[in-house]
Amino acid sequence: MAIWVKAAAAAGLSVMISSVAISAAFAEQLKLGVSLPLSGPASLAGTSIREGIEFAVKQANQKGGVFDQDVKVFIEDDEGNPTKGVTAVRKLIEQDHVVGISGTYVSAVAAAESKVAKEYKVPMISAGSTSSAVTDANTAGDPWFFRAFPGSRAQAKQTASDTLKKLNAKTVAVLYENSIYGKSLADEFKSNYEGIGGKVVAMEAYNPGDKDFYSSLTNVRAQSPSAVYIAGLMDSGAQIIKQAGELGVQTQIVGSGSMMSDKLIELAGPASEGFAVSSMFEPSTPNKHGAEFAKEFRAAYKKEPDVYSAIGFDSMGLLIEAARRAGKPDGAAMQKQLLNMPDFPLSQGPDRTTAKFDDKGSVEFKVGLAIVKNGKREWLPFD
Structure with a gap:
């Protein structure tokens, strides 16, 4: 009887160890969230941003993903509505267990969503929200909402x-x-x-x-x-x-x-x-990293990228790289990495623009001017 109990206990311990090992393996998969206006008045921009985000994920997974697994992305349509945005972010964090979020485009929605992200210690990178008020709301030195381009x-x-x-x-x-x-x-x-x-x-x-x-x-x-x-x-x-x-x-x-x-x-x-x-971005950009992105995007989608796809690409690329450098899918660890990634190249801005975030989570660089001529934007040289 004692031998049977010991054997059963040993078997149970074996099952427990195996379960822990399996859980640990699955826990290593990087899960990231996306909140965008994919319907409603801002959906034209939202769909382009989504293409840039998905392109960044595709590139990362083609290179082996992160933690030896594909990056998994969960996408929510916030419709450009603050209330729906908060619901979307809570779902991404509480149900999908994402550790970072790319979003969103409408600034009023970003302001609402960023409060939830901060509450859960999940870094959020703007996917088009421009209002400086959103980054101004960050605690200096401890931002949870980041914007990889100049604010309003x-x-x-x-x-x-x-x-x-x-x-x-x-x-x-x-x-x-x-x-x-x-x-x-x-x-x-x-x-x-x-x-x-x-x-x-x-x-x-x-x-x-x-x-x-x-x-x-x-x-x-x-x-x-x-x-x-x-x-x-x-x-x-x-x-x-x-x-x-x-x-x-x-x-x-x-x-x-x-x-x-x-x-x-x-x-x-x-x-x-x-x-x-x-x-901040045109396919004819003098930014070498941006030009390479434009070339690869064009080959993949058979069309020119725009600033929205570039913003999405940079936003998701930063989250993926922050997790890789953190060595684990952990929001707090990723936030610390984002504050120390001045070597990470951005596709927007002049050549050699990098993700040098200030203490409020914003990146500053020269913004250009484009003028429509013969149905096409012509980008004036940076001063």
């Missing part, structure tokens, strides 16, 4: 300078989306533009999802500005440009970084000719 403050400052100095526009009317993203860009643009000698003659707000801008554009036309600056998302931006053409608004139109996409040219049609936009 830096982008607006550069655009203000380019509008006055490169486009020679002395007066500007500002049309801005009434959101955390649009208002922060508009306020920063106005402050910087007037600070260097320009004059803002009108500030017109519109709501996310609006499609009729004729009234606002008629008011703007009456002011006869040298330029119109649009601070908002691509969908509305394309409609504003198109309707401005229909109304015969003969002025330079300048857009925020969300509008640096071929899709905007397609949506706005001939009215987009001459449109100027802040640009």
Whole structure:
């Protein structure tokens, strides 16, 4: 009887050891989450970002993955809605057990989601959210929301300078989306533009999802500005440009970084000719790492990448590399690595731009300017 008990105990111990070993093996798989607006007003950008994210994962897995296993990605559609975004992030963390998240695009959603990510100690890297307010909310030296490109403050400052100095526009009317993203860009643009000698003659707000801008554009036309600056998302931006053409608004139109996409040219049609936009990435980039990404993306998807796919590629690439350097799929360990990766190359920005995050989790680099000519964006050289 004693022998049987010992044998059973030994067998049970063997099963337990095997189970622990199997659990440990499965625990080593890197699980990452994605939250994006894949439906709704911001879905045009969301789908492009997703392509860049999936391309980064595909490349990593073709090279053996991480911890000798494929990287596994869970994707949630937040619809550009803060409430749904919080639900999406909680699902990714609590049910899918991800240790890092790429997301999201709409800044108001990112602000809500980042609070959940911080609560669970899961690093989150912006997949397009630009508002500086989201990184400003981080604790200095302990950020949990990262953005691997300049925020709205830096982008607006550069655009203000380019509008006055490169486009020679002395007066500007500002049309801005009434959101955390649009208002922060508009306020920063106005402050910087007037600070260097320009004059803002009108500030017109519109709501996310609006499609009729004729009234606002008629008011703007009456002011006869040298330029119109649009601070908002691509969908509305394309409609504003198109309707401005229909109304015969003969002025330079300048857009925020969300509008640096071929899709905007397609949506706005001939009215987009001459449109100027802040640009962090173009397929013709002088950034060698970005040029290599563009080449490989083009071969894989049979089309040109845009800034959204570049943002997605960088965002997911950073999470994968942070886990690899941490040596384990652990959010806290990955966060520490992200703060010490100034050697990691980014596809955006000038040549040799790297992920040198500041203590609030943001990366700064020179933002370029592109102008639509003959239906294509031409990127002006970096200063």
